[in-house]
Amino acid sequence: MxxxxxxxxxxxxxxxxxxxxxxxxxxxxxxxxxxxxxxxxxxxxxxxxxxxxxxxxxxxxxxxxxxxxxxKTSDSESELIINEINIVLKNLSYHEQEYILSMSKKLLSLRERNM
The missing domain is CATH 1.10.260.40 (lambda repressor-like DNA-binding domains)
Structure with a gap:
């Protein structure tokens, strides 16, 4: 480096x-x-x-x-994305946040089934 x-x-x-x-x-x-x-x-x-x-x-x-x-380290790149997601989520209503969480869990479930 x-x-x-x-x-x-x-x-x-x-x-x-x-x-x-x-x-x-x-x-x-x-x-x-x-x-x-x-x-x-x-x-x-x-x-x-x-x-x-x-x-x-x-x-x-x-x-x-x-x-x-x-x-950038891969951890750093992930942290950037997580920070951006947090910024977006803070500007959503509670119900919109719940919806995003629900969709994220479904995405994880689908990914696990396809592995």
């Missing part, structure tokens, strides 16, 4: 911020930086210090390998 020669983390942070449903203002507040500084980070004009980068990675659930080596 080779370390990324030129660290381009801005697009990754922006993508994960949007996937997690945060505005720049909301994420900046959680990280304790200004929205303007976050905007500069997302445009790769500057970089956060290691403490702030660590907070970003934890808040947005980014795999550090993806940040530093531009490689």
């Amino acid at each position: 080779q370390f990324a020669s030129k660290l381009k983390i801005g697009a990754i942070i922006k993508d994960f911020r949007k996937r997690n449903g945060y505005t720049q203002e909301q994420l900046a507040e959680l990280i304790e930086i200004t929205p303007g500084f976050l905007s500069q980070v997302e445009r790769d004009e500057t970089y956060p210090n290691i403490e702030k980068l660590n907070r970003i990675i934890h808040i947005l659930n980014i795999d550090a390998n993806y940040i530093f080596y531009n490689q």
